[in-house]
Amino acid sequence: MNIQQVQDSFFKLRSNRVFEFFVVGVIIFSALVIGAKTYDIPDYMLTLISWLDSGITLFFLVEITIRFIGEPNKKAFFKNPWNIFDTLIVVVSLIPIQDSEMALIGRLIRIFRVLRMVSIVPELRLLLNSLLKALPQLGYVILLMFIIFYIYAAIGASFFAAINEDLWGDISIAMLTLFRVMTFEDWTDVMYETMAVYPLSWMFYLTFIFLTTFAFLNMVIGIVVNVMENEHAQEEKERAIAEGDLTIEDLSKQIEELKQMIKDQKS
Missing domain, CATH: 1.20.120.350 (Voltage-gated potassium channels. Chain C)
Known part of the structure; x- marks a missing residue:
């Protein structure tokens, strides 16, 4: 042999x-x-x-x-x-x-x-590659989320520090408390404690939850899913080319569609 x-x-x-x-x-x-x-x-x-x-x-x-x-x-x-x-x-x-x-x-x-x-496992490779390629877009979302965290933490530390020093003593502790609120870890206990002094403080928590948990996290999921779909489509094209199932006309058409998709994402 x-x-x-x-x-x-x-x-x-x-x-x-x-x-x-x-x-x-x-x-x-x-x-x-x-x-x-x-x-x-x-x-x-x-x-x-x-x-x-x-x-x-x-x-x-x-x-x-x-x-x-x-x-x-x-x-x-x-x-x-x-x-x-x-x-x-x-x-x-x-x-x-x-x-x-x-x-x-x-x-x-x-x-x-x-x-x-x-x-x-190819499926796991596709998932991880999609996550890595989504990082540049996710970076801006995370940056915007950090800005929202910082603003709300500054407000919370200014108003609620006198109520509970352990939760709102400074801006870094306040950000940890807000992370607890975002993940719904006994967040109502934190809210009711401040509502005893500031009855309208529920607006502070609800707006924060809508901005972070519902809005930004869904944006993160949407970006990852979009990148995964693009990666899967690209992989299917490469497999079709390798197997000879894709004609030159189909390839040119799909390249134009991909370019238009990239242009729409940039805009």
């Missing part, structure tokens, strides 16, 4: 759905092993878990090797950030640091192995 045949065999193996599901199962089992270490268990169980952890690390090494050998373009393998992430996690997990000062970092690296689920 020559090198090309080995590469083709490994490419088929890494593209096999059964193999992908098996890798996902090992990742889930790895997460369970990490969780088991947090319990007070006998020494023999700790020894067994240690052997299982070593076996999982060895399996991940074999799996990343199969993916690398099965990659037709070896240079393109490390152009993918997820492949770099997986490789770093596996390589660092191989370093024997259990009894050294770096043991804590070693345990943290093994915890991050659960994130390999994102690199394996």
